[in-house]
Amino acid sequence: MRSDVLIIGGGIQGCATAYQLALRGVSVTVLEKDWVSRHASGVNAGGVRLLGRHLSEVELSKASMALWPDLDDELDADTGFSCRSLINIAADETDMEILHGRQQQMHQRGLHHEVIIDQKELRERLPHVADFCVGGVVSETDGYAIPYKTTLAFRNAAARQGARFVEGVTATGIRKVGDSWLVSSEDAEFEGEYLINCAGAWADKIAVMIGDNVPLSYSAPMLMITTRMPHFATPVVGAVSRPLSFKQFENGTVLIGGGAKGFADRDANRTRLDYAKLAGGAKNAIDFFPIMKSASINRMWAGLEAYMPDNLPVIGKAVNADKAFHVFGFSAHGFQMGPIVGQVMADLVTEGSSSFDLQAFRIDRFERKVL
Amino acid sequence: MQTSFDIAIIGAGPAGMSAAITAAETGASVVVLDDKPKAGGQIYRNVADSPLQDPNLLGEDYLQGKALLERFENSPVERIQGATVWHLGDNGEVLFSKDQQTCSLTARELMLSCGAMERPFPIPGWHLPGVMSAGSAQVMLKSDALVMDGAIFAGTGPLLYLIVAQYLRLGVKVKALVDTTSKSGYIQAASHFGGALSGLPMIQKGLTLLAEIKRAGVPVYRFAESLSVQGEEKVTALQFNCGKQQHLLETEHLFLHQGVIPNLNMTRSLGLEHRWCEQQLCWKPDLNEWGQSSIDSISVAGDCSGIVGADGSQMMGKMVALNQLYRLGLIDREQRDQQAVSSRKQLSRLNSFRRFIDTLYRPIDQHRIPSQADTVICRCEEQNLEQLQQGFAQGARGPNELKGLTRCGMGPCQGRQCGHTVSELLAQWRGERVEEVGYYRLRSPMRLLNLTELSRFNRISAANPPEKKVLAGERR
Secondary structure, X not given: OEEEEEEEOOOHHHHHHHHHHHHOOOOEEEEEOOOOOOOHHHHOOOEEOOOOOOOOOHHHHHHHHHHHHHHHHHHOOOOOXXXXXXXXXXXXXXXXXXXXXXXXXXXXXXXXXXXXXXXXXXXXXXXXXXXXXOEEEEEOOOEEOOHXXXXXXXXXXXXXXXXXXXXXXXXXXXXXXXXXXXXXXXXOEEEEEEEEEOOHHHHHHHHHHHOOOOOOEEEEEEEEEEOOOOOOOOOEEEEOOOOOEEEEOOOOOEEEEOOOEEEEEHHHOEEEOOHHHHHHHHHHHHHHOHHHHHOEEEEEEEOOEEEOOOOOOEEEEOOOOOOEEEEEOOOOOOOOOHHHHHHHHHHHHHOOOOOOOOHHHOOOOOOOOOO | OOOEEEEEEEOOOHHHHHHHHHHHHOOOOEEEEEOOOOXXXXXXXXXXXXXXXXXXXHOHHHHHHHHHHHHHHOOOOEEEEOOEEEEEOOOOEEEEEEOOEEEEXXXXXXXXXXXXXXXXXXXXXXXXXXXXXXXXXXXXXXHHOXXXXXXXXXXXXXXXXXXXXXXXXXXXXXXXXXXXXXHXXXXXXXXXXXXXXXXHHHHHHXXXXXXXXXXXXXXXXXXXXXXXXXXXXXXXXXXXXXXXXEEEEEOOOEEEEEOEEEOOHHHHHOOOOXXXXXXXXXXXXXXXXXXXXXXXXXXXXXXEOEXXXXXXXXXXXXXXXXXXXXXXXXXXXXXXXXXXXXXXXXXXXXXXHHHHHHHHOOOOHHHHOOOOOOOEEEOOOOEEHHHHHHHHHOOOOOHHHXXXXXXXXXXXXXXXXXXXXXXXXXXXXXXXXXXXXXXXXXXXXXXXXXXXXXXXXXXXXXXXXXOOOOOOOOOO
């Protein structure tokens, strides 16, 4: 069966792209080797974050943030999105200096969504924060959503528009014959005019089959969640220079992240946790919020995530093939960008270009010109 | 204390104790970690220091455990009681909490003997306060000499009769026994009678218990179906049908029981292969004839391998230990095979009797697979049947997807209370076999873990366990 577009990878980028294309009347087939939202898209921390974005990501992230509040209506589903604000805490004056430096850069570009707050305001917003914390920076639009629900919401909305999802199918071979991309699996072949690689931690393999090399690595960022606690934190919390990240959900459970990585075995679809590193995360959480001392950890886990050397994603056209695109390598901060990335990809396919500057996300940005 | 061992055994019930004795006899270095203050497991809980004036009332089978316990306590084994194992690695790493501290050790071979748990009884109202499991009635009795007067006991299985009889011997009033053992159970079981003959003394025991209950004047309702617990804030009554007759018995205390299933959280967190057992209606780790799992260095014995009972556990513990000794090079193949002969024989005899029990006391479908929309499935996250059906309709076809969508199984019990129900429900909805549906993907920590305790853990200093124990014997 032939579709206009074949998408490889049923994570949030693949599902959002499928949705946007289907909306425009394009026929889409999504091939997923496990099941939709099985990996990073389904088990990440759910952060919907504009704060602290790399400068080349800010415009995309801002545009995506504008979509989040209406996403439930748009997709006719419950993504669990909650706008809570996000505060990155400054632990000392050095952190404050870093914040002021960043603010200068942002203001020069006319960006004013990150606002520095002093110690007094920090305590008003986070009454349980430790005494040593001197201030921070806040982005009011930020919050969280439930990753599995969000990804599934895109998938279901896409399916309602006619997109086809084929799960449990691994792409083992990719060829271009005439005007067609032919993607074969163990017992089937799929055909499309366009091909989009949204394969996350496996995207380098797909890229190679398309004809593009990419220095992707993969890892297993770890998370832990507590049992229900009395409500003590409304904003989502991060730290300027320490690996701390947590959010308290409406039901009282607290999700603790911070980017510590476990070990990934991507061929076996498995991750292994590094408990000593998780212990470090536990210590940070308690240091910043002493109320966490008595918390009970209910679950710990990790997802398989793709990283690029500069922690920026690949978004754009393939270099060595026509009518092929790449969207992957979000380096543990792609969830928030899902909604806008879908639009960008649909633009690239149907219009041939995007209104966003995608220079920083080229797949060949690591190619060395001269040896 | 040393921090690396030949064999680490998790759980000091009949399987764990007997494995430890066998392994230590041959000179292996053995550590046994158990989460209770005293060894003995559920079955022999507090057998050496019962709070009851006359522990004989608990029955002969219970007291039998004393001898095993004594042998265990006299063998040259490192015993760590009160240790909550919260992580096992496929590399032989064991992380456990003791006295609010995380400790670690490693072993060449792991043996899991973490026992059974009671099968969930997901009927309308089973989550109400005042409803407990018959097993918890036994725990209260064995460890604190606590009883509930005027309670109803409902369900099926030998343990149910046993606890009622134990109550009666202690002079506690029992309001009724509502027996859900089905007629078809009796009919099917009759066809297994050949197997049962070998366990005739055990059948005798069951019959004696039932006769004892009837003699004491406790109303016994047989072939009960469609159980439903009544009450708003707490249980007020139990409703059920016997044939066409509907009954409503008022009570403030209801004990439910419909058999036991393996305690899966450790074997699942380790990622061992499991298969669905139609005879026992439960998941079991996939094991070879020596209890070895899909990871060679990890073996499973006793009820957490599939329900084999206390005696069967003891046999299995010994066999697993012999195989691990062989793997460690401490005995040769011939010694292993020869020393296992009598245990294997007894185990196979017990297993044919087990088939009879499993068939007779098979919990009926309607008490395992709920059909009423408001029946709670996941007690931790308060998810009922209707909410799960909605999740399924939204596209969550497997247990993990359903968990992601509805939070069913995400709470502190890690799916112990809903996992089997969810597997069976999804199989029904998908029209497929339970085997194809699968189970939750579980993770460490296997038990709730205090954040402060974890924050103090680091690999280097955590190698010092909290207390030094004097070994009872020589170590090689």
